[in-house]
Amino acid sequence: MDHASTIGHPAGGAHAHTHAHAEPGFLRKYVFSVDHKVIGIQYTVTALLFLFFGFALMMLMRWQLAYPGQPIPLIGGLLGVANAPGGIMLPEFYNQLGAMHGTIMVFLGVVPLAVGGFGNYVMPLMIGAPDMTFPRLNMASYWLYFVGGVIMLLSFLAPGGAANSGWTAYTPLSNIATVGQTWWLGGMLFLILSSLLGAVNFITTIVQLRAPGLTWGRLPFFVWAQLVTSFLLLLAFPALQAAAFLQASDRLFGSSFFNPSGLVVSGQVLEGAGGGNPLLWQHLFWFLAHPEVYVLILPAMGIVAEILANNTRKPIWGYKLMVGSVIFLGFMSFVVWAHHMFLTGMGTTISAFFQTTTMIISVPSVIILSALFLSLYGGSIRYNTPMLFALAFLPMFGIGGLTGLPLGLASADIPLHDTYYVIGHFHYVVAPGTVFALLAGVYYWYPKVTGRMMNEMLGKIHFIGSFITINLIFMPMFIQGLAGMNRRLYDGGQQYAHVQDVLGWNLTMSHASWGLGLFQLIFIVNFFMSLKTGKKVDANPWRATTLDWAATTSPPLAHGNFETVPTVYRDAYGYSVPGASADFIPQHAEKA
Amino acid sequence: MLEWFGLPQGSAHSAEIDYVVDLTHWLMLVLCVGWGLFFVYTLIRFRQGANPVANHHGIKAVWSKYLEGLIVLAEVVLLVVFSIPAYNARVAAFPAEPQSTVVRVVAEQFAWNVHYPGPDGVFGRTDIRLVNTDNPLGLDRSEAAAKDDLFTINEFNMPVDKPVIVHLTSKDVIHSFGLPQMRVKQDAVPGLVHSVWFTPTMTGDWEIACSQLCGLGHYRMRGFYTVQSQADFNAWVQEQRELMAP
Known part of the structure; x- marks a missing residue:
């Protein structure tokens, strides 16, 4: 495996840094760095900030849902007269918050953290690579993401505010929306480009730069998950890129890809509309956005698998089955998109097709989740903070997956479509599912990055508080959805007679969401405090087997990752091997 | 459940x-x-x-x-x-139109226009150039088939135990025609006509809920629907006809 030539380091095992590197300046080292670890940290910190910001938007919305028409306390006056005169939120602003919450959480929070953050920092270490294949592309990827994020944030200042047509930006509503929608499209173009560059880099790195001996069968599950994720990004995002160009063209140049003939908006005939089809947008959007769901989940599954193996002190169950399932899941994720569109006028054949593919894709998901559950059996379970979050992922993702069943069956989808049931379903997948897994990852790899542990007591408080409050937010959504409460209602459904009995849950959910916010403050304090006061640990504090823990703590920046390129002799999960002297054998340990 | x-x-x-x-x-x-x-x-x-x-x-x-x-x-x-x-x-499997209550529903920001064909069972021609506040559907009143047509806003009445066929479309953006108690939900997509059918078996007064984000007034895009006996429905039709008469 002659990987080193790509990077410009001498090939071979003994890889001493005898040649002189000019020490890079501060900007080159920490800001415009091409080192995957710096870029990984930049991604992680930026994405965490966006996660908190996106969550803050939701906490504002939850005020309006719990106390419709009442002035927002404390910060209501700061939101501006155009958004919340007298502190009372306007429906226009509510719709902006809704659209931007979704956009920020998915495209600026979870994916950049799961792929850009963990993928960038951990994956090259885990495969024993000195860096990514294309370090400059990697830097470009981060900065494109950063610019996309800034555009999204600034769009709140656009006349009429930010995008307000939902994160799905359905046409023609988005075509006739205020200028914030154009900003949104501009931001998306940057974010998509960033993801595409990242995906190319991840794939080539995993294919080209694995350490000697690290065969496909020895690859940690985390790396498999990142590989499949990258293919999804690479193949699905271009559809949305194209769609965003077409929508921008409709909005700016008067084309009509998505506007049909004969539109009358507010009593005025819409000039120039004609010949387009609004459903084309939905097909292109969901062709990305369904694989995107797996872009969110797969890295989370990868993180959970690593933490579970480490803290049960035994291999994950059914490694080959899991790898097979994750690849199959990747393929299938491209043929389920229209299950988001059952009620757009779909005929019998197409709906039968998409119902069937949706049931088929549930099989590999069930296999992976079952394998993770079965992995616990026979373990010697250590309950540290990363493990608690990783364990919580299992039932939470389970609930999220199972509640997808009635939505994937077109008949049962009729009453449930566009109700709170849908919100409950995908939030169980993404929030207490994926985000918990990402938090587990932060706690788990923190000592690798900083050389210090995060505080366990604060970590456990963070976990228990988050676990309780997040379930109080999302569990009642199933009740409201089954009662027929529609989503995206500015007044939380107050006007409708049939949901009066379940309105009270809005209060519970809103208070729980603010509680969840408070518990995240504990995480923030812990995150920064532990930089200074966390317990100092050696390079492998969790006694883990994979190569990321073979690198020194806080691996040196801009100098490759390993003193000598490690050679791999065994599979990724050498835990509690019978007859071994310790309860773990690192992948790079030579055979005894 | x-x-x-x-x-x-x-x-x-x-x-x-x-x-x-x-x-x-x-x-x-x-x-x-x-x-x-x-x-x-x-x-x-x-x-x-x-x-x-x-x-x-x-x-x-x-x-x-x-x-x-x-x-x-x-x-x-x-x-x-x-x-x-x-x-x-x-x-699929739609009932025959002559044996059904057939209506057109045209959604707009933020109301439901319900169009009944009248006794002749034929919908009058509509044209977007004729749309105004008194004529939200743009119905061409000069046409014979349009003479007996009825339209209402946010008010959808139907007789019980008889199939209902709704031909659904939208004037502006995508809306979704939700009748929760009837287990009916169908997107109203501008430029396309989608049909949905059901047979109400219970009389009552309920609400039409817009189920697709359609703009700032989405939350109040609420209509009313009434399932009533054939006699009550006939009386209601008569009442509407008198209201609409010039």
């Missing part, structure tokens, strides 16, 4: 839809309880204190394969036996 949460089964096909919802939730319950018990058991039994040395090989589970098979079987049954037939009955 939906009945239990407050949505009566107001149409002939409600029970069939609800049955699929119920079955999937029974499946969920069984899996949640089963895996939940396994989960709790392993968390307690295999904690470090109780099991200091892990077993490298873990569980030798043959039953997990059977369980996987059972879940697949349950999904196949749900899909083939229940869901596909139930959905196909909704979007």
Whole structure:
């Protein structure tokens, strides 16, 4: 495996840094760095900030849902007269918050953290690579993401505010929306480009730069998950890129890809509309956005698998089955998109097709989740903070997956479509599912990055508080959805007679969401405090087997990752091997 | 299940839809309880204190394969036996129009225009150039077929126990025509006409709920629908006709 030539380091095992590197300046080292670890940290910190910001938007919305028409306390006056005169939120602003919450959480929070953050920092270490294949592309990827994020944030200042047509930006509503929608499209173009560059880099790195001996069968599950994720990004995002160009063209140049003939908006005939089809947008959007769901989940599954193996002190169950399932899941994720569109006028054949593919894709998901559950059996379970979050992922993702069943069956989808049931379903997948897994990852790899542990007591408080409050937010959504409460209602459904009995849950959910916010403050304090006061640990504090823990703590920046390129002799999960002297054998340990 | 949460089964096909919802939730319950018990058991039994040395090989589970098979079987049954037939009955297999109550529903920001063809059973021609506040549908009044047409805003009445066919479209953006008590929901897409049908079996007054984000007034895009006896419906039609007469 002659990987080193790509990077410009001498090939071979003994890889001493005898040649002189000019020490890079501060900007080159920490800001415009091409080192995957710096870029990984930049991604992680930026994405965490966006996660908190996106969550803050939701906490504002939850005020309006719990106390419709009442002035927002404390910060209501700061939101501006155009958004919340007298502190009372306007429906226009509510719709902006809704659209931007979704956009920020998915495209600026979870994916950049799961792929850009963990993928960038951990994956090259885990495969024993000195860096990514294309370090400059990697830097470009981060900065494109950063610019996309800034555009999204600034769009709140656009006349009429930010995008307000939902994160799905359905046409023609988005075509006739205020200028914030154009900003949104501009931001998306940057974010998509960033993801595409990242995906190319991840794939080539995993294919080209694995350490000697690290065969496909020895690859940690985390790396498999990142590989499949990258293919999804690479193949699905271009559809949305194209769609965003077409929508921008409709909005700016008067084309009509998505506007049909004969539109009358507010009593005025819409000039120039004609010949387009609004459903084309939905097909292109969901062709990305369904694989995107797996872009969110797969890295989370990868993180959970690593933490579970480490803290049960035994291999994950059914490694080959899991790898097979994750690849199959990747393929299938491209043929389920229209299950988001059952009620757009779909005929019998197409709906039968998409119902069937949706049931088929549930099989590999069930296999992976079952394998993770079965992995616990026979373990010697250590309950540290990363493990608690990783364990919580299992039932939470389970609930999220199972509640997808009635939505994937077109008949049962009729009453449930566009109700709170849908919100409950995908939030169980993404929030207490994926985000918990990402938090587990932060706690788990923190000592690798900083050389210090995060505080366990604060970590456990963070976990228990988050676990309780997040379930109080999302569990009642199933009740409201089954009662027929529609989503995206500015007044939380107050006007409708049939949901009066379940309105009270809005209060519970809103208070729980603010509680969840408070518990995240504990995480923030812990995150920064532990930089200074966390317990100092050696390079492998969790006694883990994979190569990321073979690198020194806080691996040196801009100098490759390993003193000598490690050679791999065994599979990724050498835990509690019978007859071994310790309860773990690192992948790079030579055979005894 | 939906009945239990407050949505009566107001149409002939409600029970069939609800049955699929119920079955999937029974499946969920069984899996949640089963895996939940396994989960709790392993968390307690295999904690470090109780099991200091892990077993490298873990569980030798043959039953997990059977369980996987059972879940697949349950999904196949749900899909083939229940869901596909139930959905196909909704979007195909339309009743004959002469034996049904036929209406056009044209959604707009933020109201529902309901268009009845009148005794001749023929909808008058509409043209967007004729749209104004008095004529939200742009109905061409000069045409013979339009003379007896009725239209209402946010008011949709229908006789009970007779199939209803709704030809649905939108003037501006995508809306979604939701009748929760009838288990009816269908997107109203501008430029396209989608038809939906159901047979109301219960009289009552309920609300039409817009179920697709359609702009700042989405939350108040609420209409009313009434299922009534044929006699009451006839009286209502007469009343509307008098209101509309010049």
